Amino acid sequence: MAGIGLTHYLTLSAVVFCIGVFGMLTRRNAIGVLMSIELMFNAVNITLVAFARYVTPATVTGQVVAIFTIAVAAAEATVALAIVLLIYQHYRGIDVDRVNFMKW
Amino acid sequence: MDTFSLAFYALAFLIIAAAIFVVTSKNIFHSAIYLILALFGVAGIYVLLQAPFLAAAQVLIYVGAVSMLMIFAIMLTARIADDSIRHTNEQVGTGLLVSLGLLAVIVYSLWQTPFPISAAPMPEGAGGTIGRLLLTQFVLPFEIVSVLLLGALIGAVVIAQKDKVRGVSEPPNTPLPKPAEKVAG
Amino acid sequence: MLELDKLVKIIGDGIDAGISALGLGPAWVVLVQLIVAAAVVLIFASLVVLFLVWWERKVSARFQMRLGPMRVGWQGTIQTIADALKLLQKELITPANVDRGIYFWAPVVTFVAALAVYVTIPFGKGLIVRDLNIGILYILSITTFTVIGLLMAGWSSNNKYALLGGFRSAAQVVSYEVPMALAVVGVIMLTQTLSMGEIVAQQQKFYQWYIWRQPLGFLIYLVAATAECNRTPFDLPEADSELVAGFVTEYSGMKFAMFFLAEFLNMFTVAAVATTLFFGGWNGPVLPSWAWFMIKTLLGVFVLMWFRWTYPRLRVDQLMSFAWKFLLPLAFINIVLTGLGIYIFKS
Numbered sequence: 220m221a222g223i224g225l226t227h228y229l230t231l232s233a234v235v236f237c238i239g240v241f242g243m244l245t246r247r248n249a250i251g252v253l254m255s256i257e258l259m260f261n262a263v264n265i266t267l268v269a270f271a272r273y274v275t276p277a278t279v280t281g282q283v284v285a286i287f288t289i290a291v292a293a294a295e296a297t298v299a300l301a302i303v304l305l306i307y308q309h310y311r312g313i314d315v316d317r318v319n320f321m322k323w
Numbered sequence: 324m325d326t327f328s329l330a331f332y333a334l335a336f337l338i339i340a341a342a343i344f345v346v347t348s349k350n351i352f353h354s355a356i357y358l359i360l361a362l363f364g365v366a367g368i369y370v371l372l373q374a375p376f377l378a379a380a381q382v383l384i385y386v387g388a389v390s391m392l393m394i395f396a397i398m399l400t401a402r403i404a405d406d407s408i409r410h411t412n413e414q415v416g417t418g419l420l421v422s423l424g425l426l427a428v429i430v431y432s433l434w435q436t437p438f439p440i441s442a443a444p445m446p447e448g449a450g451g452t453i454g455r456l457l458l459t460q461f462v463l464p465f466e467i468v469s470v471l472l473l474g475a476l477i478g479a480v481v482i483a484q485k486d487k488v489r490g491v492s493e494p495p496n497t498p499l500p501k502p503a504e505k506v507a508g
Numbered sequence: 509m510l511e512l513d514k515l516v517k518i519i520g521d522g523i524d525a526g527i528s529a530l531g532l533g534p535a536w537v538v539l540v541q542l543i544v545a546a547a548v549v550l551i552f553a554s555l556v557v558l559f560l561v562w563w564e565r566k567v568s569a570r571f572q573m574r575l576g577p578m579r580v581g582w583q584g585t586i587q588t589i590a591d592a593l594k595l596l597q598k599e600l601i602t603p604a605n606v607d608r609g610i611y612f613w614a615p616v617v618t619f620v621a622a623l624a625v626y627v628t629i630p631f632g633k634g635l636i637v638r639d640l641n642i643g644i645l646y647i648l649s650i651t652t653f654t655v656i657g658l659l660m661a662g663w664s665s666n667n668k669y670a671l672l673g674g675f676r677s678a679a680q681v682v683s684y685e686v687p688m689a690l691a692v693v694g695v696i697m698l699t700q701t702l703s704m705g706e707i708v709a710q711q712q713k714f715y716q717w718y719i720w721r722q723p724l725g726f727l728i729y730l731v732a733a734t735a736e737c738n739r740t741p742f743d744l745p746e747a748d749s750e751l752v753a754g755f756v757t758e759y760s761g762m763k764f765a766m767f768f769l770a771e772f773l774n775m776f777t778v779a780a781v782a783t784t785l786f787f788g789g790w791n792g793p794v795l796p797s798w799a800w801f802m803i804k805t806l807l808g809v810f811v812l813m814w815f816r817w818t819y820p821r822l823r824v825d826q827l828m829s830f831a832w833k834f835l836l837p838l839a840f841i842n843i844v845l846t847g848l849g850i851y852i853f854k855s
Contacts, residue, residue, distance in 0.1 A: 222325075222327070222328065223327060223331045225440060227331065228372070229433050230430055231335045231338065231339070233426060233429040233433065234426065235338060235361075236425075237422040237423070237429070238343060238345075240422045240425060241418050241421075241422035244414055244417075244418035244421065245412060245414055245418040247412050250351060250355075250393060250397055250400070251346075251351060253393065254345055254354055254355065254393065255345070255346055257358065257362075257385075257389065258345060258346075258361065261365045261385075264365070264381075265368055265369075268368075268369055268374050268377060269372055271374070272372045272373055272445065273438070273440050273441070274438060274439060275441065276441055276443045276444065277443045277444075277445075277446070278452075278456070279374075279445070279452050279456065282377050283453055283461055285377055286377065286380060286453065286457075287468055289380065289384050289385065290384075290468045291471065292389070293384055293385075293389050293472075294471050294472050294474075294475035295475075296389050296392060296393070297392065297475045297479045298479050298482070300393065300396040300479070301478070301479035301483040303396055303400065304400065304483045305482055307399070307400040313400050316412050325535065326535040326538075350607075352607070352663060356610065356613075356656075356660070359656060375640070375641060375642045376642055379642045379645040379646055382649035382650070382652070383652055387653060387655065387682075387685070388652070388682070390656065391655050394656070395659075395678070398659075398663060398675070450645075450702065
């Protein structure tokens with residue numbers, strides 16, 4: 220096969236993103252859903268860094284945006300896990316299908 | 324096949340295999356370990372993309388902190404009878420269809436797009452350029468992200484406190500309601 | 509004088525010539541060179557740990573006014589080998605109801621994380637396996653990885669003492685990583701580079717050592733590193749009188765040996781990084797560079813052992829509040845002072 224190019228990285232990122240989408244749609248454990256969301260964040264980061272390498276290598280803007288993505292993902296994981304712990308304290312379970320009290 | 328391609332394919336295989344195990348493993352702790360493997364693979368991809376600072380930051384933040392946080396949460400919320408509970412909901416078929424369709428659409432549009440590849444060299448030095456950019460061109464997002472992290476820190480501490488600290492005598496400890504009856508059709 | 513860098517070059521060129529004579533490409537040369545380097549580092553790490561285990565026992569004994577191992581070999585030097593042989597012969601018991609996969613991989617993860625740091629430690633002139641341009645950041649990242657091994661061990665052991673020990677160890681290690689990284693940031697502001705080889709090259713004269721310009725940073729690093737290694741006064745998670753043996757309760761034989769080795773390797777790593785960042789690395793007047801490195805690092809390890817028999821143990825809540833309420837603000841003050849100093853002295 221020819222050398223590794225931008226398309227290879229973007230395809231890898233698309234595959235990981237779709238695996239994350241599948242996990243987010245089907246997992247019952249709330250932490251399982253969070254892990255799938257982390258996979259999606261990482262796929263997006265791979266895309267950003269691949270673009271920084273191949274399309275704009277002179278300025279590493281993609282890498283800076285990837286750093287911001289990592290920071291925001293860490294903040295989001297923290298708050299989401301705190302909420303999961305609170306739900307567990309109250310209801311002794313974290314099955315996302317059953318935490319549906321706000322549905323009409 | 325030269326070593327660069329070999330490294331890329333090995334890392335891609337590792338990431339995809341680990342990601343599949345993350346979303347299909349029956350044991351949530353095993354899912355967390357596979358997630359750590361996938362994150363390491365992504366750090367390797369960053370090294371291939373000539374972003375060594377980002378690779379180190381990925382390991383430091385994701386593997387060292389976020390994964391550890393998830394493992395702590397798993398340990399604190401594990402139930403004894405967890406293995407007998409189904410770990411996926413009824414939407415597995417639809418979910419598979421949706422994600423495969425999404426994959427097909429994305430990959431098709433990717434392979435059709437001529438991206439403007441530039442052959443300019445990447446700047447030397449690990450982290451120096453990123454640091455300069457963070458403090459000149461991206462200083463506003465940088466400051467906002469620090470406020471965001473501070474808010475997340477305080478918010479997480481406040482949210483996860485036990486009820487008795489806030490004045491309620493005992494947590495309700497009501498069991499979760501059973502899922503609603505499946506509507507036929 | 510007796511520098512080893514020429515020897516390293518000769519071996520590297522020898523491998524290059526040998527593999528090229530076999531007709532294989534340059535990729536194979538690099539691969540074989542890396543395998544040889546990894547084997548050398550592994551052997552060196554094993555020898556260092558053997559020595560450190562004996563030294564710890566002798567030093568502890570002398571601090572307590574007793575003699576330590578004396579019978580097996582001169583002054584007990586072969587005692588460690590005897591202990592290692594004993595551990596190797598032990599039956600590998602896997603308790604029932606453990607999570608087998610994770611139970612198996614936890615000591616491997618801990619040991620690999622402890623060993624992977626040695627890629628970029630400058631042992632002497634020309635004696636770095638790879639002078640990565642993100643050197644010190646790589647070391648910080650890999651040391652955060654050991655937490656995962658601790659948590660895996662604590663969780664998979666199906667034992668509440670192990671689980672609590674794993675929790676406490678992980679919380680302690682993660683809490684003390686932050687002041688340690690910030691103390692290192694203070695040094696990096698002065699060195700303007702992350703590469704370990706360059707940091708050593710900037711400290712060639714005695715007055716150029718960064719300890720003189722970063723005394724507060726060194727103290728913060730020393731305290732945080734002692735906690736990172738789970739050494740007294742921060743060793744509550746594995747104190748024998750508290751939690752049986754902490755997260756290694758259910759491990760025996762070779763698997764326990766791997767945790768044990770990883771702990772001693774961590775001690776050596778921490779002392780080696782302190783030597784490189786604050787004490788000039790392998791620079792020194794008369795002796796060869798690797799001798800200076802070993803002397804400085806072993807002095808650092810001696811100080812860590814000295815702490816063990818001098819200070820009482822901190823309670824878990826004292827430990828955590830010490831990290832977050834005292835060391836962390838102090839590390840921030842250090843960074844601000846360093847920044848002010850750079851600004852004043854550059855203008």
